[in-house]
Amino acid sequence: MPEAAAADTTAGGAFEPKIVAFLCNWCSYAGADLAGISRIQYPPSIRVIRVPCSGRVDPFYILKALQKGADGVLVSGCHPGDCHYLTGNYVARRRFAVLNDLLEFAGIDPGRVSFSWVSAAEGERFAEVVRDVTEQVRQLGPNKKLLKDTIA
Amino acid sequence: MKPRVVSAEALTRLVTGWAKNAAVYAPVKVKDWTEFRRISTLAEADLTRVNTKLSVRGLLFPQCETMFRFEAARPDKPQEADQPEAQVILGVRPCDAAGIAVLDKFFAGQGETDTFYQRRREKTTLVGLACPSPADTCFCSAVGGSPAGTRGLDLLLTDIGGRYLVEPLTDNGESAVKDLPEAAAADFAKKKEIADRAAAAITLRIDTAGLKGLLDSADSHPVWEDLSLACVNCGACTFVCPTCHCFDITDETRKGKGARLRVWDTCQFCLYSQHASGHNPRQTHVSRFRNRTMDKFKYTVDMVGEVSCVGCGRCIRECPAAVDIRETVETLAMRLKE
Amino acid sequence: MSREDQLRKRAKELLANKEVAMVLGYRAGKRPGRATPAFVTRPEDADILIFDDRCGMNLAAYLPRVKHRGRIAVVAKGCDSRSIVTLLKERQVDRSQFFILGVGCEGVKENGRLSDSCTTCAYPNPVICDEMVGEKVAEREPAPDPLADFEKLSSDQRWQVLMDDVSRCIRCYACRQVCPNCYCPTCFVDANSPQWVGKTTAGSDNMMFHLMRAMHMAGRCVECGACSRGCPMGIDLMKFNRKVARVVRERFGAVAGLDPDQPPALAAFDPNDKQEFIR
Numbered sequence: 001m002p003e004a005a006a007a008d009t010t011a012g013g014a015f016e017p018k019i020v021a022f023l024c025n026w027c028s029y030a031g032a033d034l035a036g037i038s039r040i041q042y043p044p045s046i047r048v049i050r051v052p053c054s055g056r057v058d059p060f061y062i063l064k065a066l067q068k069g070a071d072g073v074l075v076s077g078c079h080p081g082d083c084h085y086l087t088g089n090y091v092a093r094r095r096f097a098v099l100n101d102l103l104e105f106a107g108i109d110p111g112r113v114s115f116s117w118v119s120a121a122e123g124e125r126f127a128e129v130v131r132d133v134t135e136q137v138r139q140l141g142p143n144k145k146l147l148k149d150t151i152a
Numbered sequence: 153m154k155p156r157v158v159s160a161e162a163l164t165r166l167v168t169g170w171a172k173n174a175a176v177y178a179p180v181k182v183k184d185w186t187e188f189r190r191i192s193t194l195a196e197a198d199l200t201r202v203n204t205k206l207s208v209r210g211l212l213f214p215q216c217e218t219m220f221r222f223e224a225a226r227p228d229k230p231q232e233a234d235q236p237e238a239q240v241i242l243g244v245r246p247c248d249a250a251g252i253a254v255l256d257k258f259f260a261g262q263g264e265t266d267t268f269y270q271r272r273r274e275k276t277t278l279v280g281l282a283c284p285s286p287a288d289t290c291f292c293s294a295v296g297g298s299p300a301g302t303r304g305l306d307l308l309l310t311d312i313g314g315r316y317l318v319e320p321l322t323d324n325g326e327s328a329v330k331d332l333p334e335a336a337a338a339d340f341a342k343k344k345e346i347a348d349r350a351a352a353a354i355t356l357r358i359d360t361a362g363l364k365g366l367l368d369s370a371d372s373h374p375v376w377e378d379l380s381l382a383c384v385n386c387g388a389c390t391f392v393c394p395t396c397h398c399f400d401i402t403d404e405t406r407k408g409k410g411a412r413l414r415v416w417d418t419c420q421f422c423l424y425s426q427h428a429s430g431h432n433p434r435q436t437h438v439s440r441f442r443n444r445t446m447d448k449f450k451y452t453v454d455m456v457g458e459v460s461c462v463g464c465g466r467c468i469r470e471c472p473a474a475v476d477i478r479e480t481v482e483t484l485a486m487r488l489k490e
Numbered sequence: 491m492s493r494e495d496q497l498r499k500r501a502k503e504l505l506a507n508k509e510v511a512m513v514l515g516y517r518a519g520k521r522p523g524r525a526t527p528a529f530v531t532r533p534e535d536a537d538i539l540i541f542d543d544r545c546g547m548n549l550a551a552y553l554p555r556v557k558h559r560g561r562i563a564v565v566a567k568g569c570d571s572r573s574i575v576t577l578l579k580e581r582q583v584d585r586s587q588f589f590i591l592g593v594g595c596e597g598v599k600e601n602g603r604l605s606d607s608c609t610t611c612a613y614p615n616p617v618i619c620d621e622m623v624g625e626k627v628a629e630r631e632p633a634p635d636p637l638a639d640f641e642k643l644s645s646d647q648r649w650q651v652l653m654d655d656v657s658r659c660i661r662c663y664a665c666r667q668v669c670p671n672c673y674c675p676t677c678f679v680d681a682n683s684p685q686w687v688g689k690t691t692a693g694s695d696n697m698m699f700h701l702m703r704a705m706h707m708a709g710r711c712v713e714c715g716a717c718s719r720g721c722p723m724g725i726d727l728m729k730f731n732r733k734v735a736r737v738v739r740e741r742f743g744a745v746a747g748l749d750p751d752q753p754p755a756l757a758a759f760d761p762n763d764k765q766e767f768i769r
Contacts, residue, residue, distance in 0.1 A: 059705045060678065060686065060698075067694055068406075080761065090759035093768070094742065098708045098756070100767045101737045102730075105641070106701060107649025116769035129769055145649050148694040151221075151404045151411040182658075183724050205722065206660070215660065216690045288521060382527045384551065384667035388722050391662045402689050415689045421663075423680045437555065472664045472720025473547060474519035474526035 017071035017137040021046040021130075022061065024054045026084035027119045028076035034123030042127035043134040046074065053077065055088030059099040062113055066146040072112050072137035076129065079117040089117070108145055111136040153320040156332035157339055158309075163316060164194040167242065170328070174238035174277070177211055179204045188241065199243050199311075202287040203464055207394035208248040209255060211241055212272045215391075217414045219268060219401070224408040233411075238275040240328075246301035246308075247292045247464035249280050251394025253304035257456040258397050268414065277324055280305035284346050286353050289465030291478060294356040297462055300347035312342040358481055360449065360459045366488040367450040371442075375487040379480055380441035382473045387418035389467035389475075390444065395452075395460040398424070419443050445480055493593065493624030494541055497565065500591060500623060501536040504563050510589055511560025514552055516545040523601065527552060531559075541565060541623075546598040546605065548716040550574045550670035553583050562588045565623075567595035569607075569714035571616035572747025573670040576710050579747075579754055582673055592619030594627030600719060606728050607715020609633035617748055637732055652697070658723045659696040661689070665717035665727055666703065671710045678702060704730035709738045709755030712746045 023029040029050045035042065047070075051057055054077025062073045075096065083089040096115050104110050114133045118126045158166065170176050171192050178197035179186035185205045186198050218233035244252075259269035283290070283299035292298060302308050306325030309316040317339050320326040370376075390396040400417035404410055417424055420441075425434040434440050452460035461477065468476050491499070501513040517528035517538040525544035530536055549564055550573035556562055566574060571592060577583045594615045597608035610633055615626045640648060663679070666672045679687045679699055687702075688695040711731045718727040738744050741764060744755035752758075 060702050063698055063701060064686070067698060080765070087759065090761065090763070091757070093763055093765055094756050094759055095705075095708075097741055097763070097765075097767060098734060098737050099705060101741075102701065102704060102734055104645075105648065105733045106652055106697075107645045107647070109645055114769060115767060132769070146694055146697060148688065148692060149406065150692075151218075151406055151409070151413075216692070378529070381529045381552070381556070384664070386664035386667035386720075387660075387662040388664045388720075391660050392722060400689060402685065404688060404690070413690060415691075416660075418662075421680070423676075423682070468521065470664075470722040472668045472716070472722075474521065474524040476520040476526075479520050 015138055015141060016043075017045050017134060017142075018069065019046045019072040019074055019130075019133060019137060020065040020070040021048050021074040021076065022051050022054070022057045023048055024056075024077040024084075024089075025050055025052050027078035027082065028054075028116070028126065030120035031076075031118045031122045031126040034120065035127045038123050040123055040127045042130040045072075045134040045137075046130055053083065053085050053088035054092040055083075055085065057092060059095060062099065063146065066108070066112070066143055067148050069143075069147060069149070071140070071143040072114070072133060074114050074116065074129070074133050076116040076118050076126075079119055082119065109140050111140055112143060153326050155335040155340055156318040156320070156329050157312075157315050157335045158318050158329070158332050159315045160194075162332065163309075166329070166332075167191070167194040170240045174240045174275075176240045176242060178242040188243075191242075197243060199281060202283060202285070202290065203245045203248065203466065205466075205470075206392055207251060207464065207466065208241060208244050208278075209251060209394050209397070211239065212252065212276060213255065213259070213269055213397060213399075215416045217268055219412040219414055221409065221411045223410075236272045236275055238277075239272075240277045240279060242279045242281075244278050244280045244305065245283055245464070246280055246299060246303070246305070247290070247297055247462040248394045249278055249304035250292070250297045250301060250462045251304075251460075251464070252278065254395045254452070254456070254458065254460050254462070255397055256304075257458075261456060277306045277328060278304060279325075279328075280308040282308060282310040282343070282347060282350070284311065284350055286350055287465060289468045290463060291354055291356045291358075291465060292463035293351055293354045294358040295360060295459055295461050295463045298347070299350035299354070300343070310343040310346060312339055312346065315339075317343040354463075356478060358478075359485065363481060363485055364450050364453050364459070366484065367446055370446075370484070370488050373488060375484065376438050376442045379445075379483060380438045383437070383441045383475050384473050385420045385422070385437055385440055386472065387416075387420050388470045388472060389477075390418035390420055391416060392466040392470050394462055394464055394466075395448075419447070445477070445484070448477075449481070494539070497541055497591065497593070497623045498536045498539050500621065501530060501539055501563065502533040504589065505530065505533040505536065509561065510563040512556060513539065513563045513565075513591075514549055514556060515539045515565035515591075516541060516547070516549075518544070523599075529556065539565070541593050543597060543599040545595075546600070546716060546719050547668060548573055548670050548712075548714045550577060551668055551716070553577065553588065553670070554673055557583060557587050561586075563591055564588050565591050565593060566616050566619060567593050568611065568613040568615050568617070569595075569712045570670075571618050572613060572712040573714065575618055575747040575750045576712065576754075577670060577673075578750045579752070580710075589621070590616065590619040592616030592622045593624060594622075596627050597630070598715065598719070605715050605719055606636070606726075607713055607718065610636060610713070610732070613712075613748075618750070637729065637736070640729065652729075653693050655725050656696040656700050657691075657693040659691060659700070659725055660723060661691055661696065661699065662722060664720040664722060668716045668720040671707060672703075678706075700725075700727070700730055704734045707731055708734045709742070709744055710746050711735055
């Protein structure tokens, strides 16, 4: 199995961030799919994990992604009011607000963990969010905090 | 082996010498207490506290130890973890040393040898420090120990005012101090005076043999329900204890490489005794509390012939609920007779 | 009659009249300066009960465990009473199961010094009780913001301070076990199929535990300080808990354990919650 370090840089040596993206099935994942079908180009930095709802995303998953080596995490769901399960994203919004503030307090660089509302019709918007997040994480550099890269 | 004397300066030189060929550990000030840390000079050590926050067992049986490493690409060639280096542990209180002697029985005295413990043990020199003034939580002499006990040690140092009396107890200890001047009879007498005074300061007595007899049939006695109420079943007592030795084994992997790790575990955690089927023989809080006390005062007597509580008092000091094993034992002695 | 005497008298009466099967309070620990929980079932034993600045444990943590004994009278200081409200909100205990003997608290002391958590106490008197023992105590002027200095540091500095602290964690879970809010049958750190959090005491694994425990405390932690007093390694747990409590207060106007009829802050929502951090 090849060492993944080689995949972190392009031929030109620029750092290519690895971003784990939790996308809610009904809106954001569909929006990402629309971007794909429309052949809208965006950086290949995200690794998508489809969840039924942004409310399904336990803050633990976000931390775990960072621990496992993600340079950034994106969580995206339906716009408030449009949640397929009616209130999932409202509850998620509170949870993410607390997590966002706690992570910043703890010293995780602002911008490593991002949240967005992207609807199923917003293919271009999804691509834009990914471009913005990728660039932001690229500027921050590889994530070292919380990373568990040595095993005992 | 003749007792020696060593001044503070001479001890400093000795420690610096030891540090050339071995890792030297000693109690070092951390916040309001001391913990065993690696030192390169004696000046870094703080030998004034009675005992360290965590016991010395972590240097022979680390909280997290790599057993071996492996790679997905080479499944038939696991790599042994790095060999431990030689170590000299300075400032070991007699209670902790007695604890090591008990651990020796568990890790190497029951037919099988725990190679991970053993290879560290073989490279370890234990330099003890007698206790002139036991803390209010100390009760070593109630469980067969003493503030100037020599069990488990290679050397015992006693501060006799301006210098230390040095008693070599093993060949290893003797060779570490062979160049030191011999002690005079007066030095030895001073040490004895200090040791006797310290022993007299501990007034608690525990009839461990009697207690063992009572515990033999105490499994279902209602006293455990009452005793266990205050205990919150955390692992603080077990993790600071010099003789607790339970562990869990876990594998961790990352990017095609991994390691098998041994980590401390505790009978106080619910998960500890849970079977793969979901059944848990120690499901209740009471059963887990009972287990620890029974283990220290009965089960280890059954298994290796002695009580495994060494009276260091750490569990008393660190328990968040102020559960006191001395009170527990006293209540048991009283109520189990009913 | 001193407050302690009043407490003992009431406890005796409640037990003698069989209004309660047990009085859950504090008694002197064997060591000076420490109190330990008392579980009094006989009126004649009520004299062991104390209430003073040694009484640092949050007795609400013991309620789920003793409720099978019958109706329980519980001594509750301000923070403990808010924990009881939290447990009521989360349906872990039934109001009819206990009789709250409220006491005003002037702060817990450790080694003669006021415990860190008590320096910012805003609720020294019980917010819920069946009977108040003694007078209410005056509310204290809270200490200046304990997080101010920390928040002035840079991201990297803050991370380093926290990592240096949590790297000393021995994962004994004393903090979790003394906390009334931690009643999950299987804690996330114990989940092992699959293993969610590594069992090593590497900084990363320890930080995962402490960050996630802080998240689980959001809107629920009453900042009683039992966790940080219980920690054998002296880790500054209040830092995490205070930050999360403040975020919940400032963003959602919710303070843990004040109103039994208000749903838990993170189980509720307001369509107008601020979302400035969301793209």
